[in-house]
Amino acid sequence: MTTRMLEGKKIAILVETEFIPEEIAAYRQHFQELGATVHFMSRLWGNESVRFVSDVDEVGKSLQYLDVNIDFQKVNINEYAAVIMAANYTSVRLRYFEPPPGQQIRPELTRTAPAVQFFAQAMANRRIIKGLLCHGLWLLTPMPEILRGRRVICHEVVLADITNAGAVYVPPPVNSQPNDPGNIVVDRDLVTGRAGHDVYAFIDAIAQQIVSQSQELAGVT
Template identity: 35%
Template sequence: MSDVALREGPLSGTRIAVLMESDFYEPEIFYYRHRFAEEGARVDFLTRLWGQSELTFTGHEYRAPFTVDRGLDRITDTGLREYAALIVPSGMVADRLRYTDDVERLAPATELLRRAFADPGVVKGIICHGMWLASAIPEVVRGRKVVCHNNLLGDVRNMGAEYVDQDVVVDGDLVTGRTGAHHHLFARTLIDLLSRRNTQRKEA
């Protein structure tokens, strides 16, 4: 459920990955699906498929269904570099995706996020409760400026991040947003950042 009509724009040829699970915030997810397409970007929704060909999740507010058929645990480093940005959305998505059946290993979604942080070419977008997904890899945000939902303030400080009281915060290749209700501001910031990166590549 990722293909929509793309408009020619500053993000033409760009791919953006959004992690998904149940209890997602519908206004945010459906906004991303169409707003990035307006700028020319293709949006892929990724999840842990648990051996299935696809899974249908339900939203938190309206129980809206959303089917995902792309598995995050099969993405190689080369495949990851095809994405200009990886977004960890709000709601309970991060909490569900950080589950690991082997406590000695990172959850597949957390491992994917760790690899994304190792590549500055991939912009990391984390909003609201999305920072939960990074809780097992605090080193990736240690010393970095972030904002999150007020409920996670203690978490991000314990992770060593520097909390900034703004709706959206940019720290290099990391963009963070305060709550799911700020998804439009968060998306606007990502669009501007990715557009600048595209212009710089073309001029290089």
Template identity: 35%
Template sequence: MRIEGQKIAVLMESDFYEPEILYYQRRFAEEGGEVHFLTRLWGNDRIVFRGHEYRMPFEVDESFEDMGEYDLKEYGAVIVPSGIVADRLRYTDDVDKLPPAALFLRRAFADPAIIKGIICHGMWLAAPIPSVVRGRRAVVHNNLLGDLRNMGGVYIDEDVVVDDDLVTARTGNHCHLFARTIIDQLALRAPRNA
């Protein structure tokens, strides 16, 4: 149990990649991590999202909206998954304001103690806040190569890339390598018992 008691946030919306989300649900828990699926609840107590491949239902009842500074600091990692999740989360009611999920991600990036995990098309959520990846090494799905370069990111042709507190992975099918890397990074950062 290498990450005993550490909290991991996974952002959620519809059109998620089912094998990836189910893998995180079990793999992080297997190492002692506490996985929380967070979304924008739009004033609801809970929302049932549907997966992209199999239309699998997945209920989420925790929100990143209104999460206080100290609540955010309780998380060891914040993950933006693959699929169309990031695209849906970057919706904003007011085009003159950043999407709430992008604001949340920017807050996570402001804290170097939190590992930021972005896989596949998850990089779409960083598009409104390009400064968080500017000059940083990352990998994305091949379809987002231009997006990463336009944000000023440095593309590395590897399946998983670690740049300090940022862990990126190529596709949802690399979720096992991505999760293992995040677990390794969390374990490295965990306080050691004397």
């Protein structure tokens, strides 16, 4: 890809505990190589900073930590060229919501989770490229109307949820390898990737969509 092709662009990446360290490192390195500024953000619960812990899927695997000091509830989403939901179970944790005091939990309240609302704002703005990797589409399922009819790929663990939400699943190639272009699906301003190990192909697809979007807005063909 063209060096520094994202010069001056800002990328928002939503994270939480159980992040994949290699994925986070790829965002930090590759987007910056392309010239973009990367902002890792999350719900900080009124704190100036929150430390998140990496995934523990392997016995004996050492933990890594990620300190985040940007609360997505306090940023202007329209300043970002892309908004990304990180892989693994970070999206599940970000779907957390609290019912109003004295009220019971009801299914429709799942839509009120701050991260769900934040990403719905991004989905409503076609100028923002949206990226969801692996389990990331879980963040959209509380609002199935924003997934309905969209072509996506995801980890098979999420497949039932996204198809029940009305998305159109595009399967990966048989015997695909990590970072196989077939593990990435682009549907206009929406880029999805099958698994965390596809992160570099995922980043490249998002970068290309940002450039294409910028050219389209500038009237360049």
